[in-house]
Amino acid sequence: MKTVTIASTWCEGCSGCHMSFLDMDERLVTLIGKGLELTATPITDLKIPPMGTDIGIIEGSVATDHHEEEVKELRKRCRLIVALGDCAVFGGIHTMRNYFTVEELLERGYVSTESTVGGVPPASPELGKLLPKVLAVNEVIKVDFYIPGCPPPADAIHHVLNEILEGRMPKLEGNLLQYD
Amino acid sequence: MDSKFTITLNGKEVEALPGQTVLDVARSHGVPIPALCHHKALIPRGSCRLCVVEDSGRVRASCTSPAEPGMNIVTESPRLRAAREMVLQLIFTGRNHYCMYCEVSGNCELQDLGYDFGMDHFTFPTYEKRFPVDNSHEFILLDHNRCVLCGRCIRACADQAGHYVLTEKSRGYRTLVVADLDVPLGSSSCVSCGSCVQVCPTGAFIEKRSAYQGKKEQIKTVQMACDRCPVGCTIDVHGNPETNSVVKIHGDWDAPPTFGLLCRTGRYLSLFDGRPRLTKATIRQDSEVADIPLDKALNLFMSRIDQGRAYVDGSLYNEELARLKELFPGRLFSLNPVTPPLPSTARIGDLGDADLFVLFRLDLDREYGALGSLVKKRVRSGAARLVLVDAAPEVFEKLPAERLSSEAFLARLDRVEGAGAAVALYRDLDDKEKEALQKMESLRRLWLPGETNTLGLARHGIGHAPVTGDTVFLFGENFQGIDVGNPGFLACFTPHENGVTEKAALVVPTLKGFEKQGTLFNLEGEITTRSAVVTPPAPLADIAKLPPPIPEKR
Numbered sequence: 232m233k234t235v236t237i238a239s240t241w242c243e244g245c246s247g248c249h250m251s252f253l254d255m256d257e258r259l260v261t262l263i264g265k266g267l268e269l270t271a272t273p274i275t276d277l278k279i280p281p282m283g284t285d286i287g288i289i290e291g292s293v294a295t296d297h298h299e300e301e302v303k304e305l306r307k308r309c310r311l312i313v314a315l316g317d318c319a320v321f322g323g324i325h326t327m328r329n330y331f332t333v334e335e336l337l338e339r340g341y342v343s344t345e346s347t348v349g350g351v352p353p354a355s356p357e358l359g360k361l362l363p364k365v366l367a368v369n370e371v372i373k374v375d376f377y378i379p380g381c382p383p384p385a386d387a388i389h390h391v392l393n394e395i396l397e398g399r400m401p402k403l404e405g406n407l408l409q410y411d
Numbered sequence: 412m413d414s415k416f417t418i419t420l421n422g423k424e425v426e427a428l429p430g431q432t433v434l435d436v437a438r439s440h441g442v443p444i445p446a447l448c449h450h451k452a453l454i455p456r457g458s459c460r461l462c463v464v465e466d467s468g469r470v471r472a473s474c475t476s477p478a479e480p481g482m483n484i485v486t487e488s489p490r491l492r493a494a495r496e497m498v499l500q501l502i503f504t505g506r507n508h509y510c511m512y513c514e515v516s517g518n519c520e521l522q523d524l525g526y527d528f529g530m531d532h533f534t535f536p537t538y539e540k541r542f543p544v545d546n547s548h549e550f551i552l553l554d555h556n557r558c559v560l561c562g563r564c565i566r567a568c569a570d571q572a573g574h575y576v577l578t579e580k581s582r583g584y585r586t587l588v589v590a591d592l593d594v595p596l597g598s599s600s601c602v603s604c605g606s607c608v609q610v611c612p613t614g615a616f617i618e619k620r621s622a623y624q625g626k627k628e629q630i631k632t633v634q635m636a637c638d639r640c641p642v643g644c645t646i647d648v649h650g651n652p653e654t655n656s657v658v659k660i661h662g663d664w665d666a667p668p669t670f671g672l673l674c675r676t677g678r679y680l681s682l683f684d685g686r687p688r689l690t691k692a693t694i695r696q697d698s699e700v701a702d703i704p705l706d707k708a709l710n711l712f713m714s715r716i717d718q719g720r721a722y723v724d725g726s727l728y729n730e731e732l733a734r735l736k737e738l739f740p741g742r743l744f745s746l747n748p749v750t751p752p753l754p755s756t757a758r759i760g761d762l763g764d765a766d767l768f769v770l771f772r773l774d775l776d777r778e779y780g781a782l783g784s785l786v787k788k789r790v791r792s793g794a795a796r797l798v799l800v801d802a803a804p805e806v807f808e809k810l811p812a813e814r815l816s817s818e819a820f821l822a823r824l825d826r827v828e829g830a831g832a833a834v835a836l837y838r839d840l841d842d843k844e845k846e847a848l849q850k851m852e853s854l855r856r857l858w859l860p861g862e863t864n865t866l867g868l869a870r871h872g873i874g875h876a877p878v879t880g881d882t883v884f885l886f887g888e889n890f891q892g893i894d895v896g897n898p899g900f901l902a903c904f905t906p907h908e909n910g911v912t913e914k915a916a917l918v919v920p921t922l923k924g925f926e927k928q929g930t931l932f933n934l935e936g937e938i939t940t941r942s943a944v945v946t947p948p949a950p951l952a953d954i955a956k957l958p959p960p961i962p963e964k965r
Contacts, residue, residue, distance in 0.1 A: 317511060320531065324511060326538035364539065369532055377531040381511035408526055410510035411517070 232266050235396055237288060238280030238309060239272040242298035243325045243365060244291025247382040248316035249273065252288075254385035262389070265396045284309045286395070289374075292318040292325050293366040295359025306372040313391070314368045317381040317410065322367040324381075333361045376401065380409045416480040421487070433473035433484055434462055444486050445495060445524060447502070448561035449474045450610055452664040452671055454570055456562050460498045461524070463491055470494060499528055504537035505584055507556040513614045518627040520612035521559055543587070547597030550619060550679045551608055553588070558615040560586055564607035572606045572672055573787030575809065588615075600809060602776045603675035604784065609661050620683060621659035625651035630658060634666070636931065636939030637677040638726070638924065641860045642759070643933030644669045644677055644781050648925060650944040657682055657925050657944055668759045668935070674780020681924065686907040689920035690949035696916075705950050708919050712884075712902060713958045719882025719900070722746045723873065725862020726888040728929030728941065730955035732864075732871045735886060738957060744876040746885075746893050747861055749868045752840035753848055757855035758935050765789060767830035769798045769820070769854070771837035771844065774806045779859050782836070796830070800844075821847050827854055859934060862889075866932035885911060886954055888923065904954060921952045929955060 241249060249272075253259070259267075271280040280287065287309030293299050306312055317323040328336055337352035344350065368374055378387055387407040394401035417424045418433075420442060427436045432455060437444050448459040457475035464473045465485040473484070485491070502521065510516045524530075542555035560579075565588065568577040576599055580589045590599035608616040631650050636643040637660075645666035649658045660678045662671035692708030693700050703711075721739040723732065724746050735743050762768075762785040775783025789795040790810055797812040800820045815823075821843055827833055833854045838861055840848065848854060860866060878885075883898040890911040895901060903915040906923035925944040933939050 314532070321533055322538050324509060326507075327509075329538050330541035367533065370536065374532070379531055402529075403531060404529060408529065408531065410522060410525065411513070 234266045234268045235286065235392075236268045236270050236281075236284045237272075237286040237392075238270045238284045238305065239288035239290065239315075240301060240305060241273055242289065242291035242301060242319070242368075243294035243323075244316065244318050246273070246290070248290040248319075248380075251380070251382035251385050252315070252388050255389045256385075258385075258389050262392055262396060265393075267392060267396060280305070280308050282308050286311045286313055288313045288315050289319045289368050290315045292322050293362065293368060293371050294325055294328075295361055297359030299362065299371055302368055302372050311375040312368070312372060313376045313378060314374045315378050315388070316383055317379055319368045320377045320379045321410075322365055322370075325365045329364045333363060336361065378403065381411055384409060416478075418478055418480065418482040418484060420484050427478040427480075431478045433464060433466070433476045433478050433482070436478045437464075437473065437484070437486055442486055444473055445527065446474060447520060447524060447559060447612055448563060450563050450566075452571060453563055453566040453610065456566065458560060458562050459502065461495055463494050463498075465491060496528060496530075499524055499530060500534050502559050503530070504533050504535040506542060506558060507538055507540075508613075509556075513557070514617050514622040515614040519614060522613075545596050546619075547595035548601065548603075548619075549597065550603055550675075551596060551601075551605070552617045552619045552622075553596055554615055554617070555587055556615075557613045558588060559613055560588070561612060562588075563610040563612065564588060564616060567606040567610045569791075570788070571610075571784075572604050573784045573789075573791055574600070574602055574604065575787075575791060576601045577607060602780065602783075603679060604673060604780060605675075605678040606662070606672065609671075618659055618679075620679075624654065624656065624658045625649075629653060631944075633942050633944050634663065635941050636933065637673070637681065638728075638863055638931060638941055639676045639681050640779055641863050641865060641932075641934035642668065642779050642781055643863075643931065643937075643939040644673055646673065646677060648944050650925070655945050668933070669781040669785070672781040672784045674783070676778075676780060684907065686909065688907055688948065689905065689912070689918065690951070692920060692952075693918045694916065695918075705919070705952065708917060709952065709958050711917060712919065715882060715900065715902070716884070719884060719898075720744060720876075720878075720880050721884040721886065722876075722878055723868065723885075724887030724889050725749075725860070725865045725868060727864060727867075727886060727954065728927060728931055729864070729867050729871070729938075730929040731886070732867055732873060734955050734957055736871060736873070739884070743873055745868045745873050746875075746878070746887070746890070747865070748875045749860075749865050749873065750875075751858040751860070752837065752845050753856055753858065755856055755858045755934070757834050757857045759785070759857070761832075761834055761855055761857070762786060762789065765795050765832050765834040765855075767796045767798065767827065767833035769800060769827065769833065769835040770802065771817075771835065771840060772801045773836060773838065773859065774802070775836075776807065782859070786836075798826070817841065817844060824851065827851060857934075864931045866934065866936055870932060885915075886921075904952060906951075919952045920949070921954055922947055926951070927953075927955075 269275055271277040287305040314320045341352040342350040391401040415426050418427050425440050444462050446462040448456055455474040457472040462473045463470050467483045545553040565577045569575045576590050579586050580593055590596045608618055629651055631652055633648050637646045645663050647661040647663055651658050662673045664671035691702045692705050694703050716738055720742045722744050768786050790797045799812045799814045801817050835854055836857050838859045878895045881899040884902045886904045890909050901915045902917040903912050904919045904921050906921050912918050926947045928941055928943040931939050
């Protein structure tokens, strides 16, 4: 049986889209029965997908240099990239920080908040640096398929994976295409 | 002159009528063309460019193209598809649209277009520039991030509602819809008619106090007449049965008498009465006030109705008046005058072709607001002159008008004589005014009764009389300023606390507004209907069904 390997990651996301993925419930088992194979995801042990993974699914927008690196790496390792959820597809709610500078954000978030005394913006070298603007995934790498939603309905995610497993190009319409 | 003609629409000959645009013709034949800035009640503007069609190979907006004989129109082609998709992308990415928490998600024309087009990503960068949010207005929120610059609000405020508050400033992507000379909406000359909110295709204009109270599929809509004044505008009442509340009031663009125009009172104040609501019957003995069960209160009431006099205000429906007439034969009176100083000789429709309006001591921005819109539209278009008799300087201050005292008006009646289609609007007239108006046959008259169902009171033979006597029963909503004297027994049937309930020996809470059903007479003497949309917050008295069938509990 031909397998279809998928990897996934979440960037600037709330993991809601992955929860929606899991909301397929037992249909996930059926898809695995049809050849779906999970490799590296935030909820499985493997963290780096193998080269040549069939589908890379990205949740969340690109907000830090770490995210930028991660999505570019996934683009190299996966044949198809799917943007999952409004943040990955459009930029999402995080883009509300685009109307301020990074300095203003860090100051407001860590120094002048109502409940902070003596706050300091974190500066550990391990942390990703905030990009000047939160970006949709397609502004950084080429995206092959989009599943909008906040989160996308589990039915939409199931439809896309099922179509691919059955050898057809998926198309989202009707109840499966939602922006909220 | 020919009436009908034909055009070629997607290869087929179809019938067109003079005055129709290409968009009108296509839609009348069931041929879909996407559009956003188009609205059936507004003059076409052609701002969005989604409705483009090919006219003998030339791409043009169908909403602003008059249909002409011999036209060859194509509504679908790869070129049109590409153009419309580009337009949609530019509209979405030009501002900051977030569907995930928006009040109108699921009921948004921009979102619907995205779904229709299968739009599943943006092709231009966006979310870069913040646009303002104007939260200064009492009822209306204006979020410019969701604006698509369709201009419907501007057209509605101007041509539809006659208020001319909204306009645009600046250019290109920086264009903003502004009020007056770019002041916050809450400080502007806006009269809160709400037409802008109703026509807005997105969530740019939102009713603050209605937001998030029910998605489109949870809302049940019932059409009826407004009961806040005798104009009786047709309203669509949007209620949420799950929360037992009225979410918002909309107008119906096709319904007489005002064809979608409403006012601050009918659209907003009808939902938000700040007075405390009465839900328990109370009895007062000496200075002690105690709650009593409703059935006991009504039995007490029934035991006393053979004495004394009953008074009603003009808020009561015909069925309530009829019942009270049965209970108080010969002893039922109106708290307020019911007879006109002079009877009407005009109807609301006559305002639409008047060439002169004479308003006597009326501020049609604050009362009978929908009629105010009809007058303002006509004056603003230059088709009618306006004479304001005894008006305060701020009344209709943006309009060109002759402001005269009553004496000055009466001294120069020749001004009115010249007009061919003049209409006078009044609630009260003094004797000199009455005499003068009666003599002028060319001047049509529209009497604006002081209360919603004043004509109902008159039709039921209920005349005005001052409150007298030792046993007094009051029924209604508005007892402000009424002198009730000092009766030994005062019973008050009313939905809200008001100055009089504190003095009453017996207070019985009643149904109000959207809890009631029945009929009213509007100022044209036509019957209008009301339906109940919500259930009351507690067992309350229904005046139309007094006494109730509930037996007293022992």
